[in-house]
Amino acid sequence: MYQVLYCLSDEHDWRLVALGGAVCLLASAAAISLFQRARATTGPGRLAWIALDAAVSGCGIWATHFIAMLAYSPGGDGAYNIPVTILSLILAISVTFVGLSIAVSSSRPLWIVVGGAIVGMGVAAMHYTGMAALEMPARVNWIAGTVVASVLFGIIFAATALFIAARRDDLSHALTATTLLTVAIVAHHFTAMGAVLLTPDPTLAISGLSIPPASLSFLTASAAVAIIAIALVAALLDRRAKGELGRQQIVLDSALENMSQGLCMFDADGKIILFNERYAAMLRRTDILLTGRLLVDVLREEQAKGQWQGDADEFFARLVADAREGRTTTDVVNRFGRSIRVVNQPMQGGGWVATFEDITEWLEAQAKISHMARHDALTSLPNRVLFHEQLEQGLRRTKSGDQLAVLCLDLDHFKDINDSLGHPIGDALLKEVGRRLKATVGEHDTVARLGGDEFAVVQIGRSEETAARSLAGRLVEVVSAPYEIDDHQIVIGVSIGISLSPQDGNNPDELLKNADLALYRAKADGRGTYRFFETGMDARAQARRLLEMDLRAALQRDEFEVFYQPIRDVASGRVVAFEALLRWNHPQRGLIAPIHFIPLAEETGLIVQLGEFVLRSACTDAASWPDDVDVAVNLSPVQFKSPNLIASVTEALAASGLDARRLELEITESVLLQNSEATLTTLHELRAMGVRISLDDFGTGYSSLSYLRSFPFDKIKIDRSFVSELATREDSMAIIRAVTGLGRSLGIVTTAEGVENDAQLELLRREGCTQAQGYLFSKPRPASDVAMMLEGPRLRASA
Incomplete structure (x- = not known):
């Protein structure tokens, strides 16, 4: 040292x-x-x-x-x-x-x-x-x-x-x-x-x-x-630079750990370079050493624990090959009851990045959306879209000699149930109908709700027409059985139209169209029954469509005219009012009676425009008559429900200058069937204007007396069906005696319709009926003949 x-x-x-x-x-x-x-x-x-x-x-x-x-x-x-x-x-x-x-x-x-x-x-x-x-x-x-x-x-x-x-x-x-x-x-x-x-x-x-x-x-x-x-x-x-990279690494790590997706990066040999915690948690690999290990070794380890199904080596080889060839792949794997979408994206220089997204809830939502798009939300039955697809599949599966039947069903008077008891009861009824239909059809048959109260059935694999007939009969019986819904006992019928493949068509659209034509015939034949498609139905449907087109065009061409039939006081014999009745002057078919086009107008909604035309014309014509002669105008149930009804009456009176007390509006019992507050409110508003309200076709409904109690009508019109049998049936006489007595007690005018001979008129006078109307006095005539009808004491016409 x-x-x-x-x-x-x-x-x-x-x-x-x-x-x-x-x-x-x-x-x-x-x-x-x-x-x-x-x-x-x-x-x-x-x-x-x-x-x-x-x-x-x-x-x-x-x-x-x-x-x-x-x-x-x-x-x-x-x-x-x-x-x-x-x-x-x-x-x-x-x-x-x-x-x-x-x-x-x-x-x-x-x-x-x-x-x-x-x-x-x-x-x-x-x-x-x-x-x-x-x-x-x-x-x-x-x-x-x-x-x-x-x-x-x-x-x-x-x-x-x-x-x-x-x-x-x-x-x-x-x-x-x-x-x-x-x-x-x-x-x-x-x-x-x-x-x-x-x-x-x-x-x-x-x-x-x-x-x-x-x-x-x-x-x-x-x-x-x-x-x-x-x-x-x-x-x-x-x-x-490393410090900056370190700071960037911190940001990157923070981003990786806060990703909703799992992420794992592999080198060219399939070795794990990095991963985030979401990846480890999603695949439940938190207890496995991952960094620096080959993916295939991790998969083998999971396979040994029963957590991986399939060939680990084959799966790994495919991933490496896809990455080397630059292919992006997407797979959905199931792990521990969860659906995970895996996207493998190749990297430049080798290796790949895999992202893992839990799509379980997304798939459930997609399945729900798909189900909603193809099923009826109320009854959970297939809707029109899915029904069409299943009908196509049924046609493809139908073997030679087999027969496929399409049944279109429509509930009878369902709208009346909806209006009288409310939509919740109507919805509950539709659900119960759907349940009954599904329980009645065969295992391989399909029931669908096409919309509203319209259902359809596809019957597959029956070789005889009698099978479709038997099913239709059972469906009519099952649907018509009473329902107990929220303490309401409901009885409703069903009409069914049937088309058969191959004779009635070999594609879904044709079969549905023909079944619908048969349904229309079933409803026209009195409802509550079924009808098979016949060739002539298509021709009648074509005629109906042509009539509808003509009806729409007639409104534009002013082909309609209002006729008037007098109503006479039974005691004095003088004309006290005229009933306005619509006629159609068709350019080719001549004068068409209302019975041939009014039902179609009600179905298509054109009745609202026609009703407004009649109301305006009647008020204008009546303004030129003597002040003691009134005019009666019929209101269709469809027209009565129009939100513009009050405005239409007000405008017609204002434009014509007619005193409101000279206008009489006739409604049928079907208008009151729903017995809603809105209906009564409208009636009271009309009464407040001075307009008089008449109950037409009295005695043909179900609850006439209750109607008289719910609203104070000015007039009761006795249906012609009772008048025509006055001399031959004692019960008709008894009914008229009861109605006229009721009218006197309540202070309500009674008018008998369809009076055609002197004997009927004499009986009505003896029973105290107030007014009479019919061919005995005059058939309906144009407005130009009103003066003549007023002058004649008793103008007769052939019955």
Whole structure:
């Protein structure tokens, strides 16, 4: 130790020693920073960082040595052998490269220490090779113990420096490791210099391949400082870039962990590079080591636990092949009762990124939407769309000789139920009807609700027409059975139209059209029954469609005219009113009676326009009659429900100037069937205007007496069916006697319709009937004949 201290104090220039120490510190800082960069890098980049670190470390050791040798003055001139000097630099770099490679490539502390020890040996190899390059007129001897101590200093401090640098990449560990590496180099050098013993020998000459110490020292120091400075700047810039990358990594990690999707990245070999927690939780792989493992190994492990079905190797091979060929694939897998959509997206340079999305709820919602789009929301039966599809499938499945039947069903008077009891009761009734239909048809038959109160059935696999007839009969019976809904007992019928394949059609549209035509015939024949399609039905339907087209055109061409039939006072015989009756002057078919077009107008809604026309015309014509002659206008149930009814009456009266008390509006019992507050409100509004209200066809409905109690009518019109049988049936006479008596009691005028002979008129007079109307007095005539009808006391017409 004394020898080392003596060497430092008496044989070295301390200014140059300080310079060498500064160069050594700079080189050590660069070496440690590059070492940490190399450990943080993977792949080919790591080798580049190790090589740069070895070059910087070797040059730093080499430069420190020769600057310190410049500070060494043992007495006597010397020079350095160039080949051996170069060899010392090569040794410093190569041995340091080996040590750094071992320390960088391993995470085990032992191998990091071994790598650091090899770096320390590289310091010793460089130093003693550099000393061998020294040529001077003296023999060099070494103190063995001091030499060993110098080598140990380099090994121990260098190993400790790399061990600390590898523990954590932060400033404190970097500074500590830099200091220790500097100590390793400096302690080794000056301890080794203390082991030198020089014996002067003038016979030793300096070879020609040598360079003076000063020149070599300044050149190598300058070059080394430049290399070390560049490396240090590169390391600092890299550290700054790594810091920015680290911040970006934090942002990326935060984004990955807050994704609603799972994400996993694989390299070209199928090894897991990174993944987020959502991926691990979604696939329940939180208890499996994932990073760095091949996906196939993870799948095999799950397969062993019974958590993966299928061939893991085949599945993995397909994923790798798709990624290598640049194919994006999408799969839906079932994991633990959940449906997960997996999208595998290839990456440039190999590998792929897989995203995992739990679509269980989405699939359930899609299934619900699909079901809603193809099923009736109220009854859950197939709707028109699905029915059409199943009918097509049934036609395709029907074998030669088999028969397919389409039954179209329509509930009879369902609208009356809806209006009288309300839509909730109507909906409940439709649900119950749907349930009964489904329970009645065969296992392979289809029941659908096409809309409103219209249902349909497809019967498949029956070879005889009698099977369809039998089913239709059962359906009529089942649907017609009483219903008990919310304490209401409801009885409703059903009409059914049937078409058969192949004779009535071989495509869904044709079969449905023909079944609908048969349904129309069933309803026309009295409802509550079924009818099969017949060829003539299509012709009748065509005629009906033509009539509808003519009816619409007639409104535009003003082909309608109002006729009037007188109503006479039974006691005095004078005309007290005229009933307005609509006639159609068809350009080809002549005068058409209302019975042939009014039902069609009601079905199509054209009755509202026709009713307004009659109301306006009647008010205008009546304004020119005597003040004691009124006009009666019939209101269709459809027209009565129009929101513009009150406005139409008001406008007709205002435009014509007719006194409201001279207008009489006739309604049938079907208008009152619903018995709603809106109906009564409308009636009271009309009464408040001064308009009189008459109940037409009295006695043909179900609840006439209750109607009289719910609203104070001005007149009751006795239906012609009772009048026509006055002389032949005693019960008709009894009914008329009861109605006229009721009218007298309530102060209501009674009018008998359909009076055709004197005998009927005499009986009506005897029973106290107030007014009479019929062919006995006059058939309906144009407005131009009103004056003539007023003048004649009793104009007769053939019955």
